Amino acid sequence: MKKRIKIDSSLLSFVIILTGFLYLFPGLYGSNRFFDNVLDFIGMMGVLKGVVLRMAARGHKKANSRKGQALVTEGLYSLTRNPMYLGSFLIGAGFVFIVWPWWTLPLFAGLFYMRFNKQMVKEEAVLSEQFGKVYQDYCRKSPRIFPSISTMIKFKVSTIINMKELFSTKEKRGLIGWPLLAVVLETFQEMFLFKSTDIFQTCILFISSMAVFALMFAVAYYKR
Numbered sequence: 001m002k003k004r005i006k007i008d009s010s011l012l013s014f015v016i017i018l019t020g021f022l023y024l025f026p027g028l029y030g031s032n033r034f035f036d037n038v039l040d041f042i043g044m045m046g047v048l049k050g051v052v053l054r055m056a057a058r059g060h061k062k063a064n065s066r067k068g069q070a071l072v073t074e075g076l077y078s079l080t081r082n083p084m085y086l087g088s089f090l091i092g093a094g095f096v097f098i099v100w101p102w103w104t105l106p107l108f109a110g111l112f113y114m115r116f117n118k119q120m121v122k123e124e125a126v127l128s129e130q131f132g133k134v135y136q137d138y139c140r141k142s143p144r145i146f147p148s149i150s151t152m153i154k155f156k157v158s159t160i161i162n163m164k165e166l167f168s169t170k171e172k173r174g175l176i177g178w179p180l181l182a183v184v185l186e187t188f189q190e191m192f193l194f195k196s197t198d199i200f201q202t203c204i205l206f207i208s209s210m211a212v213f214a215l216m217f218a219v220a221y222y223k224r
Helices: 002-023 033-064 083-099 102-131 133-141 149-154 170-193 199-222
Strands: none
Touching: 002 170, 033 083, 033 170, 033 199, 083 102, 083 170, 102 133, 170 199
C-alpha cells in the first residue's frame, strides 16, 4: 500500500509540473475566454461526479464488506467492478478540461490506463482467489470500469447511492479539496494565457457548476 501511495503521489506531482509546463505554451490552448469558461464549467461537473462516485463507493464498501471478508456486488458495484477507479478517472478528466488543452483528454486516458489497468488486474486476481466462482460470475455481469450506456440509462440513482453511506468516509473531503485545487490552477492558467485573472469570477463560475450539479443530482436521486 505504501508503495502504491508513493507511486500515486509521484504521478500527481508529475501532472502538476506538466500542467505548469503546458502554461508556458499558450498556443496549445484556445484564446477564447468564453470557451475556456465553458470548459471549466464542464470540467468541474466531471470532478464533482467523480468525487461523489468515490464517496458512494467507499461508503458502501465500508458498510458491507465486513473489512474485506465479504464480496461487495451491490450499489455502485453492480454497475462497475471498480467504481473508485471510475471516480478517479472522472476527476482527472474534469481537470483536463479545466487546466489542460481539451484535446489532451485521450493522452490522459492513455496515462490512466497505463497506470491503473495493471493494478486492477492484480486486485481482480486476489479477489478471484479469495471468492472463487462467486467473483468470476460477478465479473461476467459487471464491467471492469466503464458501465454500458444501456445500463446507465436504466439505473436509478437512489438504488445505487445511500445518502448515509455517502458521507461516512474521508472521501467527502474531496468536495472541498478538489474544487480549491481547481481554483488555484485555473488562476495560474489565466495569468499565463490571458495575462489577467479574477479569482472572484473563477469562484463564481465553479460555484455555479457545483450548484447545477447538486440540482441535477437531487432531481436524479428523488426521481420516481
